[in-house]
Amino acid sequence: MNVVVVGSGIAGLTAALHAHEAGHIVTIVTKGALGDGCTGFAQGGVAGVYGPGDSAERHAADTMDAGAGLSDAVAVEVLVEEGAARIAELIARGVAFDRGADDELLLGREAAHSHARIVHAGGDATGAAISRALVAAVRRTRITVTEQAFLADLIVTDGTVRGIRLLIDGTARALVADAVILATGGAGHLYAHTTNPVGTTGDGIAAALRAGAEVADLEFVQFHPTILAEGPAFLVSEAVRGEGATLIDDEGRRFTFDSHPDGELAPRDVVSRAIARQAGVQGSPVRLDATMLGARMLAARFPTIDRVTRKRGFDWAREPIPVTPAAHYLMGGVVTDLEGRSSVRGLFAVGEVARTGVHGANRLASNSLLEGAVFGARAAAALDRPWLRSRSVRLPRPETVPNRDRSAFDRTALQQLMWEEVGLIRTRDGLEHALAVVRDWRATAAAPSTAAEHEDANLLLLAEATASAALARTVSVGAHHLEPALIGV
Incomplete structure (x- = not known):
């Protein structure tokens, strides 16, 4: 099978390696250089190593509690039960997690964890160590790598994803595939203040939306x-x-x-x-x-x-x-099953771009790298299996609505609007205002041609979807917080 993996963080690299080892022809397409993205910036570690008194069941309970009761229990069980194998695999691929004098893995504790169960590498450089090891593993294979390539869109024929459209040095190109695995990360640059590296503009989620894929939980943005x-x-x-x-x-x-x-x-x-x-x-x-x-x-x-x-x-x-x-992490994204399949045939999603159901309304610290490794491997294993999901959704067309200030669009204005109205603390009035402004900007935007213009279009699309999702959830839960006096107004 000809498989294209878009993105080169822990989820994408894990999926690519597993797919290659299963005998598939694999191409990795990445927006920057191989290994760029959020994984390399992760200071936190990987949860999932259980010492005395701890267990996978306790890890699952902490994950469910952090998710404010909205995490999918089955997805969480998969995460914690398969975590040990993925951590062992990272070690086998060359990740040198920190160890004590007895050569045992050092275990740290982070917020909302009931036990110390998190492994780190280089103290606070876990993501960089993982990225280096996985990039080196890819370089040792025959996996094709296409760098500095912008995902413009998915190619969809008769309801099935058949490949991707790219911009490389300003030139449009098409890459045909039997399956596409999105591993493009989140959309941190929707906001004026974010921990995410430049380029985290929601390209994968936006492309999936345009292809008719189901998305969910975009209102749950972790700060x-x-x-x-x-x-x-x-x-x-x-x-x-x-x-x-x-x-x-x-x-x-x-x-x-x-x-x-x-x-x-x-x-x-x-x-x-x-x-x-x-x-x-x-x-x-x-x-x-x-x-x-x-x-x-x-x-x-x-x-x-x-x-x-x-x-x-x-x-x-x-x-x-x-x-x-x-702004740090997006709990929502492209809805997938436990094997990374989206609602559009031929399209998989893994890592932060996906909504597996693990995180619910609020991600537990150090579960993100674990999720990328676990579900990246599961998606690769499912490539040859029958497609069990196929239900695309129609993307609403942008409509012009009254805009109180008729401000001109630029990315900085969008990011500030999202920070103020769709950020840490929200009000219904603020959400309605943000949605009106964004819809007006979308309705009057010209068709994108450059990579930067495509990024702006993606951010606008996700801003509308995020504000709409926040308005639809009328009670505070987890990372979605409405001012109490205005809930339900």
């Missing part, structure tokens, strides 16, 4: 609580709080306990909103206090964070550092 508040967005791993760092206000008070009994280790959506509210009250960023961990431990356990914070003028071993939330 990471602790981004360094000065300079370009830089994530300060949740593992820092897992080791004992605290969040404090201007008076040194640990304010997160006002919102949740677990304080700094509450689910990410709770901590992010607590930080945003406190920053609004005091008119300045809150601070992450890691001074109690000491300079030696911080440098050894978090070498990347230590280097960057010091480069920006902070000695976090001596003083708390200013932090703020930023």
Whole structure:
């Protein structure tokens, strides 16, 4: 079978390697260089190694709790039961996870986990280590790699995906395939502040929407609580709080306990909103206090964070550092079954682009790399199996609606609109305003021709879908938070 994998993070590279090892002809298409994307930036680790008193069942329970009861129990069971095999596979492919003096894997704990079950590599450079190992594994095979190639659209014939359309150096090209596996990541650049690298513009989800694929849960956008508040967005791993760092206000008070009994280790959506509210009250960023961990431990356990914070003028071993939330991860996406099949024949989706049901309304920390590895492998294994899903949906055409300010479109204006109205804290009035503006922008937009114009079109499409989904969910749950006084109004 001729298989095209679009994207080269952990999900795409895992799917490609498994498909190749199963005898398929595989081509990886990636927007940047092989291994670019969010995986290489992941400071957190991979959940799924269980020490004394811990188990897959406990991991599943934590995942369900973090997902606010909306996670799919069967998908979660698959994740935790197959996680150990995927972690062992990563080790076999060359990922050197951190180990103690006894050569046992070191296990860390992060927010909303009841036990230490997370493995890291290079302290806070897990994603980079995984990316290097998987890229090297691909390079050792006969997998074809096409870099600097923009996914313009899917080729659909008689309701079946038959390949993809690309832009390479501004030239349109077609690539025929028996199956397409989307592994293009999320849409962090819908927002003015994001941890995602440039280029995370929802291209895969948008292409799937245009092809008629079912999407769901786009309203569930996770904001990471602790981004360094000065300079370009830089994530300060949740593992820092897992080791004992605290969040404090201007008076040194640990304010997160006002919102949740677990304080700094509450689910990410709770901590992010607590930080945003406190920053609004005091008119300045809150601070992450890691001074109690000491300079030696911080440098050894978090070498990347230590280097960057010091480069920006902070000695976090001596003083708390200013932090703020930023858009981090999309729980929704292309709806798939447990083998990565979408509602359109021939189209698979894995990783952040997919909505497997694992994350529900709020992703549990360090489940994303695990999900990419588990479901990437499962999609590859399903390539030869009968197609059990086939139900495309019709994409609504953009309509002109009253726009209160008739502002001109540019990407910065869209990102600010989404940040203010479809961000951490939402109101029905704000969502309706955002939807009206976005629909007006879409209705008056010219047909895209360049890669940048295609990105803008994709962001506009996803902005409309996200605001619509947020309006349709009339109660607060997980990462979707409506101001209480306006719920249901």
